[in-house]
Amino acid sequence: MSSVARAWREYPGKYNLEGTRCGNCGMIFFPGRDFCPKCRRDSIGKMEKYRVRKDGEVFSFSIIHDAPACNSFLKPYAVAMVKTGDGVLVEGQLVDVELDKISIGMPVRAVLRKLDEDGASGVIHYGFKFVPAL
Amino acid sequence: MRDVAIIGVGATKFGELWDRSFRSIGIEAGMKAIEDANLSGGEIDCLFIGNMSAGRFINQQHIDALIADYSGMATNNIPAVRVEAGGASGGVAFGQGVMAVASGVHDTVLVGGAEKMTDLDDTSINTVMDATADAEWESGMGLTLASLYAMIARRVMHEGMATREEIASVAVNSHFHGALNPGAQFRKEVPLETVLRSGPVAEPLGMFDCAPITDGAAAVVLCPLEEAKKHTDNYVRVAAVAQGSDTLALSQRRDITTFGATVAASKKAYEMAGITASDISVAEIHDDFSISGILALQDLGFYKRGEAGKAFLNGETRVGAGRIAVNTSGGLKARGYPIGASGVAQIAEITEQLRGKADKRQVPNAKYGLAQSVGGTGSAVTVSIMEAI
């Protein structure tokens, strides 16, 4: 079982898709980074908090049939790489969707959902998942 | 830097070895390699052990000490180093051993790789595998390692780089060779239809697209090339070991139909060896998932983009069939995938090929052989090239 702090410190990213943007070259990162791998030391102190756009389209996807124990009640479930409106790739689950209707290019948006729980007495994790955008 | 030779190799049978413990398989492989090198064991002055996750598979950390102790090497108090790089643990351990000899710091080095997976239940084993991806932003969000490779496969098909049949034929190729390898976990050919119809794991990949859960160990003995003859007449030269890195999470890359780490490591390795991809006649590649085989043959420069799948489907990659035989050991899919052992087992297979000791799966007159070991979704890759003497 992980500590509560481990989940708590990631809330900005997990709840609001908060990443970072390099103040030097403008590159957007999700998850956030402490410096820009392209600008290196030129970006230190210039990384800004940046909320990635919640709209996007499916870049690739898979339907999981063989799942970790914590997600076994979901089987089968879909996961996707989504290219957001900012052009950033974000990985997450794709829910509220007919599994055989998913396709590359399909418009989706991020919503807040329950991810899993850390045993019967541990933390319940929440975070973003994607749903079809209408 | 000194030239380095491989003077001995050894491996256990790969499979579900219910009656064998981690230490027992690790020692068996090491003793076989030492015997093959005509040594007693007392000559070894450093140990490297590739092992991904004994901490989670058997609750044992400090694998370096365990192996040094049970191999009898702790009596000489020699240094022992455990190396972890996800699925590339064995390949990276081999690279560290080669560097230790090449640099002149050590003279006779044993590189082992071992993983005991079946002491843990199946569901937990998969969770350990998933931890080689980004634990916070991939596996922590409900993605599995198989689903990441499945998304690569989906994208490969979408971009017209390979068809589903071509991807599945990577597994067919590995099983063709596994049937010829007495040490393999699965000694049975598998028709394309079976791979395509196997139960889904992470669509579009099914059970037969995925390497199995395996116990096993492998080891090689290294020494300076100029001293190899003192021990044996049948040795091979290490022509190159190169390593590349890439982002931990797949989402951090622009193109997921190629592994930049393989491209970088192979480019460097060919340069070090003074050869090109066309000089390689036998290769062991990291087919933890069938799709990995397509990426590997293209990223290693053996085939152009869009051509690797056709080569697998046509059977060109089989021993004796084309210009390059791929995964003559059976690969990770059929020989088995005891994670930390695989990178070292690949080196052992290439060594046997270059020594002309690969029996029914022998590639005739092989001069150069290559091994590719991959961690996570291409986040760490080693490419090693061996040359027949």
Ligand SMILES: [Zn+2]
């Ligand atoms: Zn920048």
